[in-house]
Amino acid sequence: MERLHVGGMAHIWRVTRDDMSPPAILKAPIVQDGDDATAIVSFEMEQMILPLLTGPHSPRFIASGDFSKKPYIVMERIEGESLLSRIDHAPLPVAEVTKIGIGVAHALADLHRQHVIHLDIKPSNIMRRPNGEITLIDYGLSRHDLLPDLLAEEFRVPIGTGPYLSPEQIARDRSDPRSDIFALGVVLYYLLTGVRPFGYPRKKAGLARRLWRDPEPPHSLNPECPPWLQEVILHCLEPEADKRYATAAQLALDLANPEQIQLTERAEKFSADSWLVARRRWWMQKFSPSRFTRSKASRRASAPIVMAAVDLSEANAPLAEVLRETAGRIMKTAPGARLACVTVIKTSRLRLDSPQDEQGANLHVRRLVDVRAWANDLGLLPEQVTAHVLEATDPAAALIDFARENHVDQMVIGAGSPIRRTIGPTAARIGAQAPCTVTLVRLPRPTDLAPEGEDVETEPDSGFGI
Missing domain, CATH: 3.40.50.620 (HUPs)
Known part of the structure; x- marks a missing residue:
């Protein structure tokens, strides 16, 4: 057993056992008297969600123990490295940023299909396997559409990592998968420019600005950014969720086919929106009724x-x-x-x-x-x-x-x-x-191709392009 990492909420250990191969990861929450209960509740959420996930885009669940004895989760150890290792090299080439975006968008689409919103997409939670496939880790802040959301029920403040929080998360809505699309937009912006689009605010007032303010266009910080990639990133970072990509699958499709992306005024921007546009957004979000009514299933069905x-x-x-x-x-x-x-x-x-x-x-x-x-x-x-x-x-x-x-x-x-x-x-x-x-x-079957009672000769379908 080897300790690999001590985070804000948990210890991470590398563990082995005679009947377990290859080595796995054991995650144990940090629980001390007087500590914030967030660590406990987020650990409970991960214990509920991780066993339900399947596929290569999430770690394979192995075992867990509850708080009655010793709380822990044992899961697959992902060989590879997180995107955190690439941050120091930013700005990255456009081709690499695009490839990362496609991989994470596919991972999110798979996650959303399983009724889960990650809600903490950031470089350290994005792992690249040796074959290049993306795996998302750390589901302590996630929400499952078919399970109780303990974090929403027990806390009345925005929960997540400040630079990557979506406007709706700041408004304490945890039900929209487009929050993950916003966070991916932040990651792509950061990798492409070396700058966080909204800085690193630590107070609620600083966080709230992104409900009505948009960032400086990526091209203004990195002239190598092509118009189509600026279009995609700013589309992800729209303050209003309804103006973002409707699904992660649609985002992946665009990134994989940049020559077919329809450019709008986003692609041509050289500065953030005017104070008048921002003021209008501020007014709308302050006085409009709640927009957070539809489930993930209904959103996906509409797009x-x-x-x-x-x-x-x-x-x-x-x-x-x-x-x-x-x-x-x-x-x-x-x-x-x-x-x-x-x-x-x-x-x-x-x-x-x-x-x-x-x-x-x-x-x-x-x-x-x-x-x-x-x-x-x-x-x-x-x-x-x-x-x-x-x-x-x-x-x-x-x-x-x-x-x-x-x-x-x-x-x-x-x-x-x-x-x-x-x-x-x-x-x-x-x-x-x-x-x-x-x-x-198929076409309607014609009645005059053969006399009544006479068989019609059939032939195999030869397929496309013959």
């Missing part, structure tokens, strides 16, 4: 990522039209939704395919143009739509992987030709394996 798997081959043109109509109807039910339009170029396993079409144009670019044209007829706002061309030997696997990696909530896909009696194998496999709701779309 899903919808994926349209589009086959634009000439033979499937009628089906593509029906697919577009279906996608349009789905998007109308959720005004905050994002539509990812995806098509697949099927390649051979030997990679001998020509990158050009019959007219000599780049096939990937041609497909991208075609997908964008297909999406344009939906009449959606540009910031609601992204277009993606995948190249894969297995179209079904590529579509399933895209849905999983981008936290897609619903996929819409054509089920095949109207003359086929069964769903083709590509659509059937996606329906069985996709990590989301799948809507299969």
